[in-house]
Amino acid sequence: MIDLPACRSGIFSERAVSDLLVVTESGLYCEQGDFYIDPWRRVPRAVITHAHADHARAGCDRYLCATEGKLVLRSRIGGGAPIDTLRRGESMSINGVKVSLHPAGHLLGSAQVRVEHGGTTWVVTGDYKLHHDPTCASFEHVPCDVFVTESTFGLPVYRWQSPDEIAAEINAWWRANRDAGRTSVLLAYSLGKAQRLAAMVDPSIGPIVAHGAVMKLVEAYRASGVRLPPIDRVPPRARRVGDGRALVIAPPSVLGSSWLNLFGESSVAMASGWMMLRGVRRRRGFDKGFAVSDHADFPGLLAAIDATGARRVLATHGFSDALARYLRESRGLDAAVLPTRFTGEATPDAAATGDDDDVSDAEGNENDAPATEAP
Amino acid sequence: MKRFTELYWRLDGTASITEKVAALRDYFAAAPAADAAAALAVLSGGRQLRSISTVQLREWAAAATGYPAWLVEECYAHVGDLAETLALLLPECDSPAASASDLGLAEAMQTTIHDLRGADDARKREVVTAVWQRLAPRERIVWHKLLTGGLRVGVSRTLVARALAELADVEQAEMAHRLMGEPPADGAAFTRLLAPEETTTDSRRPYPFFLASALDRTLVEHVAEDLGGVTAWQAEWKWDGMRAQLVRRGDDVTVWSRGEELVNDAFTEIVAAGGSLPEGTVLDGELLAVRDGQLLPFAMLSKRASRKRVTKKILAEVPCVFVAYDLLEQGGIDLRQQPLVQRRRWLEALVATPFTDLLAGTASADAGRIFLSPLVTGDSWAELAVCRAESRSRGVEGLMLKRLSSPYAVGRTKGDWWKWKVEPLEIDAVILYAQAGHGRRAGLHSDYTLGLWHDGKLVTVAKAYSGLTDAEIVEIDRIVRATTLEKHGPVRICTPTLVMQLAFEGVSLSTRHKSGVAVRFPRIIRWRKDKEPADAGTLADLKRMIATDG
Numbered sequence: 001m002i003d004l005p006a007c008r009s010g011i012f013s014e015r016a017v018s019d020l021l022v023v024t025e026s027g028l029y030c031e032q033g034d035f036y037i038d039p040w041r042r043v044p045r046a047v048i049t050h051a052h053a054d055h056a057r058a059g060c061d062r063y064l065c066a067t068e069g070k071l072v073l074r075s076r077i078g079g080g081a082p083i084d085t086l087r088r089g090e091s092m093s094i095n096g097v098k099v100s101l102h103p104a105g106h107l108l109g110s111a112q113v114r115v116e117h118g119g120t121t122w123v124v125t126g127d128y129k130l131h132h133d134p135t136c137a138s139f140e141h142v143p144c145d146v147f148v149t150e151s152t153f154g155l156p157v158y159r160w161q162s163p164d165e166i167a168a169e170i171n172a173w174w175r176a177n178r179d180a181g182r183t184s185v186l187l188a189y190s191l192g193k194a195q196r197l198a199a200m201v202d203p204s205i206g207p208i209v210a211h212g213a214v215m216k217l218v219e220a221y222r223a224s225g226v227r228l229p230p231i232d233r234v235p236p237r238a239r240r241v242g243d244g245r246a247l248v249i250a251p252p253s254v255l256g257s258s259w260l261n262l263f264g265e266s267s268v269a270m271a272s273g274w275m276m277l278r279g280v281r282r283r284r285g286f287d288k289g290f291a292v293s294d295h296a297d298f299p300g301l302l303a304a305i306d307a308t309g310a311r312r313v314l315a316t317h318g319f320s321d322a323l324a325r326y327l328r329e330s331r332g333l334d335a336a337v338l339p340t341r342f343t344g345e346a347t348p349d350a351a352a353t354g355d356d357d358d359v360s361d362a363e364g365n366e367n368d369a370p371a372t373e374a375p
Numbered sequence: 376m377k378r379f380t381e382l383y384w385r386l387d388g389t390a391s392i393t394e395k396v397a398a399l400r401d402y403f404a405a406a407p408a409a410d411a412a413a414a415l416a417v418l419s420g421g422r423q424l425r426s427i428s429t430v431q432l433r434e435w436a437a438a439a440t441g442y443p444a445w446l447v448e449e450c451y452a453h454v455g456d457l458a459e460t461l462a463l464l465l466p467e468c469d470s471p472a473a474s475a476s477d478l479g480l481a482e483a484m485q486t487t488i489h490d491l492r493g494a495d496d497a498r499k500r501e502v503v504t505a506v507w508q509r510l511a512p513r514e515r516i517v518w519h520k521l522l523t524g525g526l527r528v529g530v531s532r533t534l535v536a537r538a539l540a541e542l543a544d545v546e547q548a549e550m551a552h553r554l555m556g557e558p559p560a561d562g563a564a565f566t567r568l569l570a571p572e573e574t575t576t577d578s579r580r581p582y583p584f585f586l587a588s589a590l591d592r593t594l595v596e597h598v599a600e601d602l603g604g605v606t607a608w609q610a611e612w613k614w615d616g617m618r619a620q621l622v623r624r625g626d627d628v629t630v631w632s633r634g635e636e637l638v639n640d641a642f643t644e645i646v647a648a649g650g651s652l653p654e655g656t657v658l659d660g661e662l663l664a665v666r667d668g669q670l671l672p673f674a675m676l677s678k679r680a681s682r683k684r685v686t687k688k689i690l691a692e693v694p695c696v697f698v699a700y701d702l703l704e705q706g707g708i709d710l711r712q713q714p715l716v717q718r719r720r721w722l723e724a725l726v727a728t729p730f731t732d733l734l735a736g737t738a739s740a741d742a743g744r745i746f747l748s749p750l751v752t753g754d755s756w757a758e759l760a761v762c763r764a765e766s767r768s769r770g771v772e773g774l775m776l777k778r779l780s781s782p783y784a785v786g787r788t789k790g791d792w793w794k795w796k797v798e799p800l801e802i803d804a805v806i807l808y809a810q811a812g813h814g815r816r817a818g819l820h821s822d823y824t825l826g827l828w829h830d831g832k833l834v835t836v837a838k839a840y841s842g843l844t845d846a847e848i849v850e851i852d853r854i855v856r857a858t859t860l861e862k863h864g865p866v867r868i869c870t871p872t873l874v875m876q877l878a879f880e881g882v883s884l885s886t887r888h889k890s891g892v893a894v895r896f897p898r899i900i901r902w903r904k905d906k907e908p909a910d911a912g913t914l915a916d917l918k919r920m921i922a923t924d925g
Contacts, residue, residue, distance in 0.1 A: 157450045322449050
């Protein structure tokens with residue numbers, strides 16, 4: 001954990017006295033509304049952008065999320081605490097602050113949080129992408145005064161191919177493996193990316209099989225009304241699965257474990273935005289890397305920022321420094337870094353073994369086995 | 376470029392030897408001969424000259440993308456590979472038609488790389504910008520690497536020889552020999568290379584070098600266990616010089632480095648000395664720098680080897696000799712299949728004066744610069760171990776052990792030639808700076824500058840790049856990021872927390888490090904997680920090793 005002066009004093013800038021949202025020790029806080037957005041600690045009232053472990057923590061007294069994301073959030077935080085929901089276009093008042101949720105396109109039920117009070121509007125994106133994703137609603141451009149944007153991939157070397165091109169590459173890899181009698185193992189974060197991949201690929205190539213951690217969320221997705229192709233579960237205590245035709249979707253934590261032996265000869269690929277870089281692909285020892293991400297690439301970040309019309313932008317996660325400076329210089333925006341509890345830097349290796357494209361810790365992420373290093 | 380790019384990525388994407396050989400074979404079978412010759416030159420890893428400075432390339436790329444220079448640098452620091460960074464940053468080609476038309480490798484090398492040498496900047500920029508328009512990002516990476524002289528492909532000469540041998544349907548050793556010397560200059564030469572019988576032979580061509588494997592044994596019993604009886608072996612000192620072959624055929628005398636580079640221009644006195652050898656002679660041995668009977672440090676020899684032209688001054692300051700340890704050809708006959716014991720007898724008849732006589736002052740280099748590598752004799756492994764222990768004071772790296780009955784094989788054939796190096800010196804040092812690596816370690820802080828205590832402060836003594844596992848490097852990378860005090864481009868100054876056990880071959884006085892000493896071949900043996908920086912060694916400890924190091 002980093003030691004931020006801002007955390008100690010409970011504010012992140014001189015202007016914070018009048019800011020609608022401030023960073024506190026527990027996370028991004030709205031004083032007027034007395035609620036937190038994606039808090040890091042247990043708080044009375046949490047507004048959740050999406051259900052990934054580094055954004056949705058268990059143990060709060062009360063949650064608010066987008067209607068589509070309720071089941072997924074419930075599966076991550078467990079039973080007990082009430083979850084309020086907002087439909088798209090709906091808004092509610094929390095202690096006089098107007099709050100509404102707008103699709104972020106990151107995964108099912110992911111939302112940007114729009115907060116309005118005293119004539120000022122803030123939008124907090126959480127994680128987002130602009131590319132099409134068949135498993136969730138597309139990102140909505142919401143005008144605002146202050147835009148709190150993620151910047152995981154905030155360097156211009158990150159520029160994604162179109163989803164169709166990526167899907168064609170994955171299909172070609174799967175087909176070639178199938179023809180050679182080799183199982184295709186595709187590693188991806190078990191919530192969001194795994195389901196998106198299942199919906200992206202061509203199910204006529206062969207059967208799709210999922211790891212238990214992925215399957216649990218496949219069920220939550222289906223129960224939420226998302227259409228996914230037929231996906232088989234790996235039977236418990238199986239000794240051998242498939243005949244080399246299958247596409248197996250599993251979390252990266254299976255790397256180096258005996259679980260992979262179930263499939264005999266296989267080709268192991270990783271699906272992550274970090275796979276854009278040859279060095280990362282190579283040192284992780286994957287047979288193949290697909291640069292497919294649920295985060296915005298650099299052009300996507302700029303497009304989203306420009307569309308809000310915001311004069312003030314706060315960047316968080318990943319390359320926030322570089323993005324903020326670029327926004328100041330190229331657009332004259334009042335742009336700065338919003339400190340987070342996570343280290344301010346992206347580390348592709350943490351991501352490639354662990355959780356998501358984000359830097360995140362294992363805490364609260366009960367669905368995945370602890371990250372292991374590749375042999 | 377498309378076909379070669381495909382080869383590059385196929386080789387890049389696999390760790391399997393079989394796959395790599397298949398990729399090479401497929402490429403050489405399909406590529407036009409001229410392109411194949413150009414590719415072979417690149418794959419042989421010979422010296423690649425850069426036509427364009429990377430500074431210019433960055434500048435033009437920044438202009439083409441519209442991004443400020445600092446952002447391009449930020450990207451480079453993250454990606455760790457300039458060719459890749461620029462390829463990712465540059466805009467997509469706007470006309471698919473232009474990118475569809477292919478430029479052959481040979482033509483691309485000529486018109487977009489070689490021809491740029493000596494061109495003015497405006498012309499260079501025009502060509503570079505036009506090529507960017509024609510190439511897809513994957514092709515751009517490869518082309519950038521060719522352009523800046525930094526293309527490294529993960530294939531050994533052995534693999535290239537194997538692929539070409541399969542294609543030509545000849546023995547691998549035969550192909551390895553055909554490939555020695557300079558790569559085929561054009562398509563016709565490449566076609567000849569693949570002929571069933573060799574039609575012409577180059578009189579200058581050396582033989583593939585036989586390489587020794589490391590014998591990591593300290594205890595005499597273990598050596599005996601691995602190698603058997605001592606009487607089956609020949610022992611020599613392992614000199615700290617440059618491996619080379621001296622070839623005398625017809626009127627030609629050539630000196631070849633282990634990297635198969637012709638080094639005649641750098642070692643003119645050796646070429647002159649080679650003229651006294653009978654025609655049809657090939658010697659394998661070591662180039663060493665000796666002045667007034669004193670072995671000079673390797674650094675001086677290395678500086679001399681990099682010279683394009685040697686001056687009288689250099690010849691006087693760093694005079695060189697050739698210490699022969701094997702005879703590969705005599706009277707034009709290839710002796711490599713003869714047993715070592717026989718080759719040695721012939722060698723001794725040809726080169727009489729042992730190198731140790733020069734060091735002892737009982738022989739002079741003026742009479743001839745070719746000496747015999749003296750044998751180290753011992754009736755038991757224990758006796759040889761005693762000799763080995765003297766290595767450091769003699770200025771050698773240890774012993775070479777060669778099986779008396781062995782032929783001169785090709786490449787690193789394990790079992791007959793061993794280098795039994797002396798144990799390295801060691802000290803615990805603290806990581807002070809870390810730098811992001813390149814290639815496979817791009818973006819990971821894997822290059823470290825280490826320091827020792829002196830007057831209550833840590834002073835730098837060495838840079839080390841290797842010795843840790845990939846998992847450890849990832850872990851250290853995280854610590855480096857979390858403990859960064861200052862960033863200077865790709866280099867980070869960190870709070871001292873990481874203690875490494877550092878091994879090295881020797882210590883000498885130097886102005887390169889603040890500490891005033893330099894260590895040779897530093898590498899990390901292990902991460903001492905059990906130690907705090909306060910437990911690390913001192914500069915005084917290291918300086919004491921100079922004294923004992925001779």
